[in-house]
Amino acid sequence: MRHLIDIEDLTDREVELVLDLTSRMQIRPASYMMRGKVVANLFYEPSTRTAASFHIAATRLGAAVYSVQDVVFSSIAKGETLEDTIRVIGGYVDAIVLRHPDGDAAERASFVSPVPVINAGCGTAQHPTQALLDLYTIRTRCGLDHPLNVGFMGDLRNSRTVHSLSRLLRRYQGIRQYFFSLPGLGMPEAEPCGITDENDKLIEDAIGDLDVLYVTRVQKERMPVGNWGAAPAKVTLDLLRRAKKNLVVMHPLPRTEELPVEVDADPRAAYFEQAQNGLYVRMAVLHMAMRAG
Numbered sequence: 001m002r003h004l005i006d007i008e009d010l011t012d013r014e015v016e017l018v019l020d021l022t023s024r025m026q027i028r029p030a031s032y033m034m035r036g037k038v039v040a041n042l043f044y045e046p047s048t049r050t051a052a053s054f055h056i057a058a059t060r061l062g063a064a065v066y067s068v069q070d071v072v073f074s075s076i077a078k079g080e081t082l083e084d085t086i087r088v089i090g091g092y093v094d095a096i097v098l099r100h101p102d103g104d105a106a107e108r109a110s111f112v113s114p115v116p117v118i119n120a121g122c123g124t125a126q127h128p129t130q131a132l133l134d135l136y137t138i139r140t141r142c143g144l145d146h147p148l149n150v151g152f153m154g155d156l157r158n159s160r161t162v163h164s165l166s167r168l169l170r171r172y173q174g175i176r177q178y179f180f181s182l183p184g185l186g187m188p189e190a191e192p193c194g195i196t197d198e199n200d201k202l203i204e205d206a207i208g209d210l211d212v213l214y215v216t217r218v219q220k221e222r223m224p225v226g227n228w229g230a231a232p233a234k235v236t237l238d239l240l241r242r243a244k245k246n247l248v249v250m251h252p253l254p255r256t257e258e259l260p261v262e263v264d265a266d267p268r269a270a271y272f273e274q275a276q277n278g279l280y281v282r283m284a285v286l287h288m289a290m291r292a293g
């Protein structure tokens with residue numbers, strides 16, 4: 001692994017290595033594996049968890065971090081191209097973490113970068129480190145060595161986390177995927193569902209069969225104003241009463257009204273643990289990218 005742009009950049013073996021290294025990072029979340037290194041965190045789009053966890057992951061590995069979160073204060077605001085910024089910053093640091101509104105930004109960056117580029121979510125296309133932390137959470141909660149039914153609910157069209165995770169889960173033969181999208185917000189055609197099922201059922205009818213329920217918010221910022229569709233489907237306590245006792249409720253966060261706070265007290269709610277796993281996964285990914293880079 002050098003750059004991590006698309007979840008498909010990782011072989012099955014590399015995915016296993018990331019997950020195993022992640023559990024080692026979880027046991028010992030401080031080390032000096034990256035002492036003397038510098039990581040650039042370039043965020044051209046808002047972020048809380050991803051930016052913070054990459055920053056803290058690098059710091060816990062002993063590296064220093066250069067962060068650009070507010071592009072208004074950088075030359076990007078003067079019209080500098082992404083390629084020029086990456087070439088220059090790449091000359092100063094050992095790895096670049098990039099979030100950007102354009103789906104092809106991380107790939108474009110990788111063409112010109114002298115150091116490894118890690119995609120921290122670009123456009124609606126891909127968010128590979130989120131997929132890895134989601135997979136790690138599923139492995140920790142359920143195991144991956146037996147059949148699982150995973151349901152995705154909400155805005156599936158614009159959710160890069162769903163696109164990356166769905167692709168990753170297709171590698172596991174026992175995992176069946178079900179999609180419960182809001183009207184007009186189904187999986188894009190560019191994300192063929194492969195061996196998985198495109199499901200017409202309502203979530204209320206299918207909930208009892210699911211082992212994992214992955215909920216997403218409506219990504220209003222990716223839609224024309226006023227075209228936000230119907231009110232989001234919600235995870236309610238009533239819905240959870242019909243679910244398995246060991247269902248795992250996941251959400252990449254931030255949440256809006258689709259996941260009310262009443263659900264937090266339910267032991268099946270895994271989203272804060274999921275967010276915490278992001279730190280360990282990003283430590284593993286940074287370490288692997290720097291070793292290869």
Ligand code: NCD
Nearest residue numbers: 049050121161217252253254
């Ligand atoms: C997600 C993202 O940015 O795609 N957030 C995250 O990285 N945890 C999901 C979202 O913004 O809804």
